[in-house]
Amino acid sequence: xxxxxxxxxxxxxxxxxxxxxxxxxxxxxxxxxxxxxxxxxxxxxxxxxxxxxxxxxxxxxxxxxxxxxxxxxxxxxxxxxxxxxxxxxxxxxxxxxxxxxxxxxxxxxxxxxxxxxxxxxxxxxxxxxxxxxxxxxxxxxxxxxxxxxxxxxxxxxxxxxxxxxxxxxxxxxxxxxxxxxxxxxxxxxxxxxxxxxxxxxxxxxxxxxxxxxxxxxxxxxxxxxxxxxxxxxxxxxxxxxxxxxxxxxxxxxxxxxxxxxxxxxxxxxxxxxxxxxx
Amino acid sequence: xxxxxxxxxxxxxxxxxxxxxxxxxxxxxxxxxxxxxxxxxxxxxxxxxxxxxxxxxxxxxxxxxxxxxxxxxxxxxxxxxxxxxxxxxxxxxxxxxxxxxxxxxxxxxxxxxxxxxxxxxxxxxxxxxxxxxxxxxxxxxxxxxxxxxxxxxxxxxxxxxxxxxxxxxxxxxxxxxxxxxxxxxxxxxxxxxxxxxxxxxxxxxxxxxxxxxxxxxxxxxxxxxxxxxxxxxxxxxxxxxxxxxxxxxxxxxxxxxxxxxxxx
Numbered sequence: 226x227x228x229x230x231x232x233x234x235x236x237x238x239x240x241x242x243x244x245x246x247x248x249x250x251x252x253x254x255x256x257x258x259x260x261x262x263x264x265x266x267x268x269x270x271x272x273x274x275x276x277x278x279x280x281x282x283x284x285x286x287x288x289x290x291x292x293x294x295x296x297x298x299x300x301x302x303x304x305x306x307x308x309x310x311x312x313x314x315x316x317x318x319x320x321x322x323x324x325x326x327x328x329x330x331x332x333x334x335x336x337x338x339x340x341x342x343x344x345x346x347x348x349x350x351x352x353x354x355x356x357x358x359x360x361x362x363x364x365x366x367x368x369x370x371x372x373x374x375x376x377x378x379x380x381x382x383x384x385x386x387x388x389x390x391x392x393x394x395x396x397x398x399x400x401x402x403x404x405x406x407x408x409x410x411x412x413x414x415x416x417x418x419x420x421x422x423x424x425x426x427x428x429x430x431x432x433x434x435x436x437x438x439x440x441x442x443x444x445x446x447x448x449x450x451x452x453x454x455x456x457x458x459x460x461x462x463x464x465x466x467x468x469x470x471x472x473x474x475x476x477x478x479x480x481x482x483x484x485x486x487x488x489x490x491x492x493x494x495x496x497x498x499x500x501x502x503x
Numbered sequence: 504x505x506x507x508x509x510x511x512x513x514x515x516x517x518x519x520x521x522x523x524x525x526x527x528x529x530x531x532x533x534x535x536x537x538x539x540x541x542x543x544x545x546x547x548x549x550x551x552x553x554x555x556x557x558x559x560x561x562x563x564x565x566x567x568x569x570x571x572x573x574x575x576x577x578x579x580x581x582x583x584x585x586x587x588x589x590x591x592x593x594x595x596x597x598x599x600x601x602x603x604x605x606x607x608x609x610x611x612x613x614x615x616x617x618x619x620x621x622x623x624x625x626x627x628x629x630x631x632x633x634x635x636x637x638x639x640x641x642x643x644x645x646x647x648x649x650x651x652x653x654x655x656x657x658x659x660x661x662x663x664x665x666x667x668x669x670x671x672x673x674x675x676x677x678x679x680x681x682x683x684x685x686x687x688x689x690x691x692x693x694x695x696x697x698x699x700x701x702x703x704x705x706x707x708x709x710x711x712x713x714x715x716x717x718x719x720x721x722x723x724x725x726x727x728x729x730x731x732x733x734x735x736x737x738x739x740x741x742x743x744x745x746x747x748x749x750x751x752x753x754x755x756x757x758x759x760x761x762x763x764x765x766x767x
Contacts, residue, residue, distance in 0.1 A: 227672070228590070228591065230672065231586070231587045231590040231591055231672075232587075232591070234583050234586070234587050235583075235584075235587035235591065235593075235595060235596050235599060237583070238580055238583045238584045238587065238599055239595070239598075239599045239602070241580060241640070242580075242599065242602050242603060242605075242640065242643075243602075245618075245621075245636060245637065245640040246602070246605060246606060246614075246640050246641075247602075248621060249614075249617035249618050249620065249621035250613070250614075250617045252617065252620055252621055252624065253613070253616055253617040253620050253621075256620055266623065305516070308512065309512070309513065309516055311509070312509035312510070312512055312513050313513065315509060316513075322752065322757065324513075325757060326745075326748055326749065326752060326757075327517070327520060327521075329748050330741070330744055330745050330748055331520055333694070333697040333698055333701060333744050333748065334701055334740065334741065334744055335701035335702065335703055335718045335721075335740060336703060336704075337701075337703050337718045337721050337722045337725075338701070338718075338721070338737045338740050338741065339523070340725075341527070341721065341725055341733065341737055342523030342524055342526070342527045342737065343523050344725070345523065345526050345527055345530060345538060345540070345734070346522060346523040346526050348538065350537065350538055350540075351526060351529075351530055351538050351540035352526060352540065355540070382520070414506070436608075439608065439609070439610060440610065442610040443609070443610020443611040443612040443613065443704075444610075444611075445611075445612055445703075445704050446703060446704070446722065449726075450725065450726075459612075460610070460612040463612050463616060464612065464615075464616075464704075464708065467616055467619065467708065468707075468708065468711075473620065476616060477616065477620065480612065480613050480616045480617075483610060483612070483613055484609070484613055487608070487609060487610060487613070491608060
């Protein structure tokens with residue numbers, strides 16, 4: 226059979242991915258070593274300056290804060306999604322489809338829309354504070370955002386749908402024989418979940434937590450819409466440098482550091498899955 | 504997790520997911536100029552503004568155009584990669600497939616900044632085509648994975664039969680492969696279109712100053728003092744997204760497509 230056409234097609238597809246996906250990333254690494262120039266985008270002279278700035282304190286602090294926020298968000302997302310999926314898997318197929326549609330809608334909806342909705346729900350004039358005030362539970366209702374909690378809700382909302390949808394086929398299609406055996410032997414249902422179901426999924430859940438960590442690392446809208454300036458994450462700083470201050474080299478250096486963190490995490494999760502199959 | 508406890512837990516979660524949208528829906532049909540819920544008086548004036556004012560209409564049109572073009576790019580690329588992998592099964596084609604999974608493994612801000620620098624260097628910064636291409640490339644992962652499920656379902660004997668009967672590769676593709684994977688293509692297309700339609704960060708960093716898509720317009724409005732028009736625009740989003748997904752659900756077996764076992 227003539228394999229010329231598929232070969233050419235394969236090369237073309239590979240080329241397209243390289244030009245529009247890998248080249249921009251490589252170029253970003255290059256720019257991170259350029260000198261900042263307030264008049265132009267940047268000067269094409271090599272410098273370590275941007276990375277030195279990173280280790281000088283402020284940005285390092287932002288990075289540590291980002292790591293902590295993101296880790297907390299990732300753990301919360303995985304716990305909520307896993308428990309929800311265990312419950313959803315018990316429902317009838319019709320209700321499962323309903324949930325899948327709800328989750329897909331939530332996943333597809335813009336960060337901007339989800340963030341905006343929570344902004345309204347937490348606001349003084351239209352949301353939970355007003356309701357609590359009207360019911361007499363809160364004397365002096367005030368807006369609940371921006372705050373760390375509001376930002377965390379936003380992050381969890383974004384990740385929850387993604388993790389649930391990834392978990393769905395595995396949880397819904399799992400082999401239940403061991404769980405049923407444990408129950409027949411008289412183990413209480415919640416203990417079965419804790420000692421039988423959870424260990425079966427432990428590896429998957431850890432891998433998902435790492436994936437979620439990387440995903441939440443790059444979220445921009447939630448911190449800026451629902452968080453206070455002191456909650457702002459690296460992503461906000463990067464886009465600030467790139468668009469606001471027009472300091473593209475520094476923004477690039479921060480993005481490269483984020484890329485390195487991402488790489489390390491992906492490597493850890495790869496090694497963990499190797500160990501599992503070995 | 505089963506029984507009453509599970510149901511209650513799910514009900515609370517569902518409430519947390521849906522509640523914000525109910526409040527926004529309420530705000531969008533309120534007559535007052537400030538954001539208030541529950542609304543005092545009902546009116547559709549904000550929807551009227553959304554669908555008559557030219558800058559909102561323009562933003563909607565731009566978003567739709569980008570979404571459709573990005574979905575075409577994404578699905579074509581994903582189809583080619585899957586087809587080549589299926590025909591050749593070579594190391595190189597496996598590597599290309601893996602490369603296509605890459606964009607979903609990186610934080611979006613990194614992709615956005617890289618693309619922004621790249622397009623500025625090429626001289627396409629601020630052009631709508633740049634946003635279309637970047638969306639098309641960055642969202643290729645979804646159709647790539649979905650279409651690969653379609654190729655797995657292609658049974659070897661059908662292909663072999665067609666080849667023995669003398670079908671050319673092109674004929675084989677159009678008469679055997681394409682009809683079988685069409686549902687997967689459509690699902691991939693709709694998903695990429697929806698996600699592109701909703702995407703903010705990449706679009707904003709590549710050409711946000713010039714090409715103001717609907718999410719960018721909503722974001723700018725929220726940041727710099729907002730009116731209930733934003734609420735009606737948000738509801739428009741929710742409605743289009745849910746409707747598009749319902750369409751997929753009606754025409755395909757969504758649960759199976761997502762990897763659950765077939766209904767027995």
